[in-house]
Amino acid sequence: MFAAGIALAVFLPQIVEADGVRMLEFCKRSNREIVIAYVSGALERADLDSDTIAAALEGALERGDVEKFGLKKAWIAVRNYCTPGGDVPYQVADIFCDYLLLNPAQRRKATIDLLDASLSKAWPCPPILTSR
Secondary structure, three states: OOOHHHHHHHHHHHHOOOOOOHHHHHHHOOOOOOHHHHHHHHHHHHHHHHHHHHHHHHHHHHHHOHHHHHHHHHHHOOOOOOOOOOOOHHHHHHHHHHHHHHHHOOOOOOOHHHEEEEHHHHHHOOOHHHOO
């Protein structure tokens, strides 16, 4: 993981500006630590955001607020996939790189949008979590 941290620090400016085209270049390299570091950070951020939204949703449900529908939409926007659990960054990197390779028309989109699309396709949530 130390190597991933160094790779991320060195390539951070390139990752911030990256779209799917640039990330696919990172996927093709023999050292994919850059992609793994990116997806690890994105998953951690989604977990933090999901926890915040879940706490707000729980409070809204307890109060009977109408706000719960907006919070549910926010939840789906932040996390429209359900990971199988465990240590998944390497799996996510594979899923993400495969998605970029197989969807050339999508590569000009923002990297985070492409990551979300790849994960929602690979690991969709059960209908109960995504329905209104």
